[in-house]
Amino acid sequence: MERTKPFKVAVLGTGNSAHDHVNGFLKAGVEVVAVHGSNPERRDSFAKQYGIPIQVSDYRELLHMAEIDAVAICLPNYLHAPIAIDAMRAGKHVLTEKPMALDGASAAEMVRVQKETNKTLMVSLQVRYSPAVRLAKQFAAEFGEIYYGKCAYTRRSGIPGWGSWFTRKEQAGGGPTVDVAIHVLDQCLYLMGYPRPLYVSAHTYAKFGVRGQGKGPWGTPDPTGYCDVEDLASALITLENGGVIALETSWAYHGPDKRSVEVFGTEGGLSLDMMTSLTVYKNQFDTPVTLNPTLPEEDERANMAKHFVECCTTGKTPDTSPEHGLILNKIFDAIYKSGDANGKQVKVDL
Incomplete structure (x- = not known):
């Protein structure tokens, strides 16, 4: 059945890569509805800059919001694997910044959870x-x-x-x-x-x-x-x-x-x-x-955002797949x- 409701994304992080991802999503016509950030001032400024209605200090709040389809993880490398795993188990698709994980063992666990949950897991290798x-x-x-x-x-x-x-x-x-x-x-x-x-x-x-x-x-x-x-x-x-x-x-x-x-x-x-x-x-x-x-x-960035949404909505394997992320790690x-x-x-x- 063809999807009728808009695809909605939450961005985790407010640094340079988060700005890049939001701009890519917006150019691709994807709705960014929430942002997570630990610094209240930076988070509020980020949300106002892009007109993002929801902002939270704890990313886990976003995982319980039914209207959010996917998260883009733009946080320090050591947070990629644990947050991606939490998100997939909560029913969210995941676009994570590179590297996929701190090491090969953590990356392998991400691949295992992706297969377990059948959610899209894609590595942000935009080039x-x-x-x-x-x-x-x-x-x-x-x-x-x-x-x-x-x-x-x-x-x-x-x-x-x-x-x-x-x-x-x-x-x-x-x-x-x-x-x-x-x-x-x-x-x-x-x-x-x-x-x-x-x-x-x-x-x-x-x-x-x-x-x-x-x-x-x-x-x-x-x-x-x-x-x-x-x-x-x-x-x-x-x-x-x-x-x-x-x-x-x-x-x-x-x-x-x-x-x-x-x-x-x-x-x-x-x-x-x-x-x-x-x-x-x-x-x-x-x-x-x-x-x-x-x-x-x-x-x-717009090409990557479009491809991510396509994979999430059709079940297609991402070109920058978790298996490729695992090989790199x-x-x-x-x-x-x-x-x-x-x-x-x-x-x-x-």
């Missing part, structure tokens, strides 16, 4: 819904066996919210690996068909954040806090299909800002640069050709384990 990645996927379908991928997300000086939950291992799960590299790694895996990862060899370094250097404009700093996560990581990920992915990421280093994804196959390859430029390499009539297709103008577990062992190869526990 997957960008015109650049969507068009890249169409080209990649013609590349034959894609056996090599490279991805990088580096900031020269961009540690977010130094001293806050962002830079605390027990609350964030890690540094740039889980915060920004997750985007390019997800895109690389996606373009390669999301093959199962087998092994990881990685190195992680904490050279700037531990000294209070390399701070960026994101997040809210806590000068009384600390930083015990990496600010640079490099990893080689071996895949079950015989392929491999080389990953590098940083929040702070003496080098350029980069955001790139490259994949190479038997019949072609491509490069995505800063998600605004797509270059395709292939042969035509045995002659190498390079293509620079024009990217359509679309809003990735398990790879991160292996990266940190290998990094602690000075690059020793570690099996991905899937």
